[in-house]
Amino acid sequence: MNMIYRDATPADLPAIDTLFRASFVATFGHLYQPRDLADFLAGFTPEAWAEEFAEPDLRFQLAEDEQGLAGFAKTSNLTLPAETGARTxxxxxxxxxxxxxxxxAAQALLDWALDQGRARGAEEMWLSVYVDNHRARRFYERNGFEDRGPYAFMVGAHADEDRLMRRML
Structure with a gap:
C-alpha cells in the first residue's frame, strides 16, 4: 500500500469526520447503548471540527492512499488530566x-506526533487508550509508552475505563 502523508487543510475535515465515525463505531460501537453512542457522536459536528482545526496548537496529519483518507493523527497541548510538572x-x-x-501508517502517524512534541519542546507525550483495546495498547507499549493510571472517557452517559499512557521524549 503506497501511503502519502501530509498536513490537513480545512477541506479535509469532512473526510476526517467520516473516517473517525466509521472507525470509532466499528471498533467500539458495540460497547454502548444506542443513545450514549448517538450523544457522543453528536459532539462531532462540522463546526466542532472547524473550531478544533482553528486552535493554534492543534495539528492534524493525514495518511492517504489511492482510495483516499486512510488514517489521521491529531495532536495538541495537553488536555488530559495527567499529573506532571514536565512540558507536555x-x-x-x-x-x-x-x-x-x-x-x-499507524507507526508513521505516531512518529509524526512524537516529532511534533519534540519540536514544541515537550519532555513527555501523553495519550489515552481504551483499557480493552489490546492492539492499540500493545502498539503504544512497543513505542515506549507506559501506563500511568485510569481515566474515565465519557461516551454519552457511559464512562469507559481508559488508560493514561506517557512516553518520555
Missing part, C-alpha cells in the same frame, strides 16, 4: 481505516 504534548486521536491497519 498530547496525541489526541489516531484513527485508521480498516484497510490501513498493518500498513505502517
Amino acid at each position: 504534548y498530547e496525541l489526541r486521536q489516531l484513527y485508521l481505516d480498516e484497510r490501513a491497519k498493518g500498513s505502517g
Whole structure:
C-alpha cells in the first residue's frame, strides 16, 4: 500500500469526520447503548471540527492512499488530566481505516506526533487508550509508552475505563 502523508487543510475535515465515525463505531460501537453512542457522536459536528482545526496548537496529519483518507493523527497541548510538572504534548486521536491497519501508517502517524512534541519542546507525550483495546495498547507499549493510571472517557452517559499512557521524549 503506497501511503502519502501530509498536513490537513480545512477541506479535509469532512473526510476526517467520516473516517473517525466509521472507525470509532466499528471498533467500539458495540460497547454502548444506542443513545450514549448517538450523544457522543453528536459532539462531532462540522463546526466542532472547524473550531478544533482553528486552535493554534492543534495539528492534524493525514495518511492517504489511492482510495483516499486512510488514517489521521491529531495532536495538541495537553488536555488530559495527567499529573506532571514536565512540558507536555498530547496525541489526541489516531484513527485508521480498516484497510490501513498493518500498513505502517499507524507507526508513521505516531512518529509524526512524537516529532511534533519534540519540536514544541515537550519532555513527555501523553495519550489515552481504551483499557480493552489490546492492539492499540500493545502498539503504544512497543513505542515506549507506559501506563500511568485510569481515566474515565465519557461516551454519552457511559464512562469507559481508559488508560493514561506517557512516553518520555
